[in-house]
Amino acid sequence: MNTKEKNSSRKFLLPAAFIVCLILTIIFHQQASRVDKEALGTEVDVKVTEIKTKSTGLNPGALSVTVSYKGETYKLHGVPASAHFAMKNSKAYHSTISARLYDGKMYYDAASIHLLSDTLYYAFLAPTYFIFIFMVYKVVYKNRQG
Numbered sequence: 001m002n003t004k005e006k007n008s009s010r011k012f013l014l015p016a017a018f019i020v021c022l023i024l025t026i027i028f029h030q031q032a033s034r035v036d037k038e039a040l041g042t043e044v045d046v047k048v049t050e051i052k053t054k055s056t057g058l059n060p061g062a063l064s065v066t067v068s069y070k071g072e073t074y075k076l077h078g079v080p081a082s083a084h085f086a087m088k089n090s091k092a093y094h095s096t097i098s099a100r101l102y103d104g105k106m107y108y109d110a111a112s113i114h115l116l117s118d119t120l121y122y123a124f125l126a127p128t129y130f131i132f133i134f135m136v137y138k139v140v141y142k143n144r145q146g
Contacts, residue, residue, distance in 0.1 A: 014135055021128040028121035035117065037110040041102025044069055046076070048091040053084070063087065067099060067106055077105055078112020 046067040054062045065076040065087055076099060079087070090097050100107045107113050 014131060014138075018128065018131045018135060021124055021131060025121065025124040025128045028117055028124055032115070032117040032121045035115060037113050040110065040113055041100045041107070043098055044101050044106075045096035046074070046099045046106065047094065047096055048076075048087050049073060051084070051087050051091060067097075069099075069101070069106065074101075074106035076108055078108040080108070083108070 046069045048065060049068045050064075050066040052064040054064050062081055063079045063084055065079045067074050067076045086097065089095070100110055100113065102113055
């Protein structure tokens with residue numbers, strides 16, 4: 001294979017990768033949005049047993065909440081930082097909050113349940129975005145050159 005053939009095949013590599021990633025992103029988005037998360041698991045009333053505020057550089061004020069349900073303790077997944085006041089009051093007054101039990105894990109609400117299809121959607125969305133930005137950059141750079 002001579003160098004002109006190699007260069008012409010390289011020219012189509014980035015657009016082909018973009019199309020493949022875009023198609024996979026669309027497919028996984030459809031699968032993720034098709035799932036009715038409200039129907040997943042069961043809604044239960046739990047008692048807050050422990051609240052920890054985790055402050056990191058990227059996520060200031062994230063909450064780590066431990067709850068008790070039927071004598072077992074669970075880490076409550078997907079608790080937004082804005083729920084700190086409600087969690088503190090629930091613990092202080094020994095009241096219950098509603099949570100969703102799904103697949104052996106406790107979630108704050110149905111929206112906080114992340115499935116494999118959600119993960120795959122985001123895993124293909126990011127490279128699709130970056131490939132698109134790189135393709136636009138190449139076109140703009142080529143137009144400035146000549």
